[in-house]
Amino acid sequence: MEITLRIRRYNPEVDEKPYWAEYTLENVERTDRVLDLLHRVKWEIDGTLSFRRSCAHGVCGSDAMRINGMNLLACKALVKDFVKGAKGRIQVEPILGLPVIKDLIVDMDTFFEHYRTVMPYFINDEEPPERERLQSPEERAIFDESTKCILCAACTTSCPSFWANETYLGPAAIVQAHRFIFDSRDQAASERLAILSEENGVWRCRTIYNCTMACPREIPITQLIAEVKKEIGRR
């Protein structure tokens, strides 16, 4: 099939502002990933096209971008998800809310700064036992969903509250906090909840579900945020 790829391009060394470029690719398979198409443009047509990518099967989180208007990983978006007939168009833009550096590459600093804000690490200052700390499968299940996060930023940059105000910690950071708040072995839930009770914490979540819809790992993010809200309410 034939696909016209419409890509939002910007090279700070050459362009004054971003523009749309179109590339027509032939012999596209229905099961090709959008990442494969981007590679074809880069490798066959224009090597200056820049985007991040690594594992190409949805586990490293490098290639979150806005495809046909919605945040997805380019390596988990298949052509057949967008084009039914023998010909079609797919539009690719950088994710929203973080500064664009070049083409599809955005500056992730704010994102990782928010990540670090929520103390995203296991804290237990007691002397550990000789063997593993025990944890029942039920206790483990409570935070299972939040362990899946790959920090791709698809959720945070799909959130209208984050676009409006980049100081909002955002869904990804809250998911990371959830991971430890509900881990029976961790001891710093209160500190994290206090951080998240601030103005830029969970209360900026308006229960819109864009994050949940955008998550390539299918984490029920809004549910996890609501669980954190309720936990703060309990304290």
Add this chain to the structure above:
Amino acid sequence: MKVHQFDAVIVGAGGAGLMAALYASREIKTAVISKLYPTRSHTGAAQGGIGAALGNHEEDHWEWHAFDTVKGSDYLADQDAVDLFCQEAIEAVIELEHMGLPFDRTPEGKISQRPFGGHTNNETGRPVRRACHAADRTGHMILQTLYQQCIKNNVNFFDEFHVVDLIMNDGRPAGVVAVEIGTGEVHVFHAKAILFATGGWGKVWQITSNAHTLTGDGNAILFRRGIPLEDMEFFQFHPTGIYRLGILITEGVRGEGGVLLNDKGERFMERYAPSIKDLASRDVVSRAIYLEIKEGRGINGKGYVHLDIRPETVNKYFAEEGSDRRIDREYVESKLPDILDFCRTYIGIDPVEEPMPVQPTAHYGMGGIPTNIHGEVVIDENNTVLPGLYAAGECACVSVHGANRLGTNSLTDLIVFGRRGGQAMVEYCKQADFVPLPENPAGEVEAELERLRNASGKTRVADLRAEMQEVMSDYVGVFRLEEGMAKAVEEIRELKERYATDLHVDDRGNVFNYDLLEAWELGALLDIAEVTAVSALARKESRGAHSRDDYPKRDDVNWLKHTLAYQKPDGGIELKYKPVVITKYQPKERVY
């Protein structure tokens, strides 16, 4: 050019790099340089589990783990290293748990374990549950946990800095050169101790489970600086990659009862490994699949077989074997969620309804930068240490994997030797001084980068890379022949020539110039492809992953030794050999 100074510099932020960073940063000034954000590292793609004889479900001993590892390695692993590796595996896994790693749990709350290829109860020969896991995303959990702990310890990260050279002064390592990808600026990192943990080089082949970024940078950089590469002919082809895509389907599928079936619906592994069947070690299974396909028993005569985890199939075989275990849909969903997701996304197949089409996929380099058990790089047959230089993880060769790595041992390797590397650097830095930087330390590599940036020949980087991958897949893949490998060596040399004279790069800019960096990475891949082909051509036997039709038997008399490949000043490759350390396990025929 900016110059930074740290006691220790770690190149690569996967499992090994982060583990080393965690240990080093506690006592010395440490920097971690990574061409990706650390959480993008390919450790995160590891699925099935990390091997350690915890014995949480049934009797197990580190000695059994050690024997399985040696046997799996086809007796090429150094047995002193393997013993230490299997002993420390246990405390390393416990340490990960103490860092908060969310393992799956047994009903008693202990770390859950499952069977994996080649891991056995040494007395009965039956599979033993040794792979500690967190669903089928164990590597993801390890990578996340280590990164989290590094954040906690305020480790200095240089994310998206691409290391392109090792600075040597008077034969001693003085630092590394890195390109800041976001700006194109060249940075020099002056350090007492440098640890390479740059991972694998699966991109040498066409069908691979490896990430696009696994281009063997560290190995190529060191090789160019005169450090040998060990056992590069041994590259593991994982038996079960998704057909044509190469995306890995964990051995955990077979650990949970999944079986391989050919076009006739036969469980063909019964013929190749009567005792543990589908859970034979990877080289054995990959070869079996290859042979089935070659003999026309691939599905519909095509180049793949089926991997079946449908509960009805699995339960049928459980019943036949007299096992009272049974699985259902929910169990598969909970133990292998990512695998189901991959298959549903990429091939539109739901593994609980239909079998998965699989073929062997280039997966893991057993060889690499030679090190001792402390992660110190050794540079000759006598294991002479090059002070200040370290390596750990897939890019290193200790060697605990020998000619074929057992499943789960890669993650164990990262943790055990990453930690040892970190500790060794601390000891070294306490007593060592900085090797002074030479004049213009980045000059050489800057010139090469400028050449590439302005390369205006006719060959596109991607085309040249594809040609190399084709050559390597055709001639230096699962099965190998003298003639093919000789051809591969010749063709790779031609490709290298074109790389030097006829390359084309579009992007002349500085900011995120991935066009340029991909060109540089291709240089690394070509060097590694050549070393691999040359080393393989010389080894006239079949052992582990190195399987030759013309020499189908293992030859312990002539070839029970490690290959060391050196770059000669004229650019050619010189091969030397060093003995394998044998302690208690005498080589014998390998039967599963």
Add this chain to the structure above:
Amino acid sequence: MSTLVMTVREVLRYRGKEGQLAWIGHRLAGLGTLLFFVIHVIDTSWVYFWPAGYEHAIALYRSRPFLIGELFLVLAVIYHGVNGLRVALMDWKPRLWARQRELTLAAFVLTAVLYAPAFVIMMGHIINAWSATGVAAR
């Protein structure tokens, strides 16, 4: 005003699903209702402060633009209430996320169901008022 513009513009940049639509509607309906609320409280307070002014205000409400505006006001209040109830419910029972698309649609439908009779009745008022003014004009 600029906040209104931004609220709308941001939603147009991203192709969110029902949840995003529900949110933008909720926000606009809320702001609109607040505006009316403020005006309404002030004019009603004239009952005490300035009775003659109150009659003026009421007269203004009887004019056509305000009668049409009233249609929107009632819609906004009903939607804001129904959707707000949905949001509170989802915050209270987080696991309902799995049904969020259906629940959002349900909120839209319930709004329509509640609004339909109100719309008919108010249209009746409007028609009465217009024919009355028509008579008066004659």
Add this chain to the structure above:
Amino acid sequence: MTGTPSYNRFETLAWRYMRLSGVLIIPLVFGHLAIVHLINSVATIDYQWVVETRWAYLGWRLYDAFLLWFAGLHGFNGLRTVINDYVHNRTANRVLNYGAALFLILVLALGSIALIGTPIPEALANLP
């Protein structure tokens, strides 16, 4: 970890207030709508109506007072979140928030004074 971490109780309360007051206002406001816009209409409402059929009864005055306060605070807090979303300049943010708060106090005061102060018409007041 040492010490008790300090929570932002205000934001927590504000969030919770939005949910609770929202649920509470719904019957009040829907009732108000039904009476003012459906059963009656602006055509029939005038000073007389307000004073004689509504505020003559303490119950209706209380009803209106509840509506005034809950909806006023709910609406203001909504406005506050919108301002905080979009106005990032600290000074502008403060000016707007304080301005809105001041205005709200004014509006609530006007409404409250009217509700308390409006005299009951004699005829009705004399009823048993």
